[in-house]
Amino acid sequence: VTALADLLVAIVGPDHVLDDADVTASYARDWTGRFVGEALLVVRPGSTAEVAGVLRACTDAGVPVVPQGGNTGLVGGSVPRRQPMVVLSTSRLTARGDVDAGAAQVTLGAGVTMADWRRHAQAGGFDAPVDFASRDSATVGGAVATNAGGSRVVRFGTMRAQVAGLTAVLADGSSIGSLAGLPKETVGVHWPSLLAGSEGTLGVITAVRLKLVPWYRHTATAMVATGSLADAVAVLAALRSNVANLDAVELILPEAMAVVAAHLGATPPVGDERTGAYVVVELADHEDPTDALMAALADLPQIHDAAVTTEGPARERLVAFRDRITESISAQGVPLKLDVAVPVGALDELMAAVRAALAAHGGRVVPFGHLAEGNVHVNILDPGDPDLLARDILGAASALGGTISAEHGGGLAKSKYLHLVRTPAELAAAAALRHALDPTGTLNPGVLTAT
Ligand code: FAD
Ligand code: MLT
Ligand code: ZN
Secondary structure, three states, X not given: OHHHHHHHHHHHOHHHEEOOHHHHHHHHEOOOOOOEOOEEEEEOOOOHHHHHHHHHHHHHHOOOEEEEOOOOOOOOOOOOOOOOXXXXXXXXXXXXXXXXXXXXXXXXXXXXXXXXXXXXXXXXXXXXXXXXXXXXXXXXXXXXXXXXXXXXXXXXXXXHHHEEEEXXXXXXXXXXXEOOOOOOOOOOOOHHHHHOOOOOOOOEEEEEEEEOEEOOOEEEEEEEEEOOHHHHHHHHHHHHHHOOOEEEEEEEOHHHHHHHHHHHOOOOOOOOOOOOEEEEEEEEEOOOOHHHHHHHHHOOOOXXXXXXXXXXXXXXXXXHHHHOHHHHHHOOOOOEEEEEEOOHHHHHHHHHHHHHHHHHHOOEEEEEEEHHHOEEEEEEEOOOOHHHHHHHHHHHHHHOOOEOOOOOOOOOOOHHHHHHOOOHHHHHHHHHHHHHHOOOOOEOOOOOXXX
């Protein structure tokens, strides 16, 4: 280790190679506490060239590397396994280019946080198209690597849709990609497409060229109470056809509302014993969209209670019931997190399968998510048999034409379930591609590795 440590110190400097167990421990435990590994060393390169030197040295030494951004990933892919690994932290790659208004793009270092991306965009008169609750720690590099989603996917798509360019370093230290951000270029492999969602297994993203969107300063946000999940889907359908500027359609099922309301010490602004599903809807526009939202909700028979707010403290109080659910679950313990998605018409059947699995294997479900994408975050506290619960629920999602991971990625958590959504030929082709780019298996071994 000392030989490798000395090499790394020569590349990044003594302040950026950490080996004190007290310090490296926080880099070796994931956000939920479910995945804990062993960080041989933590190294914090300050440039693409330093990333290249670090990867070259680790590959030559046969020491595997786990790329880490904000360490808010929820599938165990951002922390070392129980084998000695080097954590390559992108936390120092925080350069920010000027907002390019003509292109509506900006170039950012991979270690820039999602919140800083948004602040930087707004300082330039634009907005960032992706937002989710871990925004203060999650990085743009990590968001691309996990193809992160969040609440605005219904309007702008996932991170994959926002990447106009990127630079990355492969395990052998060679660099690929471009930050030109050309809207049109067709000359073979499109590196952003290949690396978005690759979860640190194909290369370390060092900088990204991201799209920006207009900053719709006026928002109207509603929480509505409906009788059932089917009613909530009917409200979604009505909103999709009746309103422009639909910016978020989020789902909170009663078990999740109970957990987050207790955590906040607040009473939900709507709902009663009739309520089977809460929907948080947001419109965002250059003009105040409150009237449009009120009109769209007014005559929907599925809604038995509604609260509508505009931007400001009232909105923050209402959105907290959705934004703070993940935090409220982790305050109660280490959950089994199953980030599944199905066609919205199959949500009822999915939840029936979830409840059957819980009856069979034990646990307390806290279900919520992103309604417009049929993405339910099936969080299970005190899981009875995590493997059987995962097998049954991921199996049900796949059988219903859905997926075993909507936005968090596969990480370590889903490695033994990849066969539910990928054929043997696809898994073999993906492994061949990965081997071509990382023949010594340096990058994130165990992540997205079918077992
Ligand atoms: P990390 O956790 O550090 O890493 C995640 C994965 O990406 C790992 O496999 C890692 O190896 C790889 N990686 C990181 N940086 C790079 C890089 N520069 N190059 C190559 N690989 C890299 N996710 C959503 O999609 N939607 C949500 O709504 C959402 N809500 C969340 C709410 C909370 C409270 C929390 C804690 C998490 C939430 N997440 C959500 C999950 C998480 O924030 C995202 O997956 C995020 O994109 C991870 O970014 P990160 O920088 O923390 O990456
Ligand atoms: C969120 O949408 O809050 C997270 O992706 C869900 C989770 O923590 O399971
Ligand atoms: Zn989510």
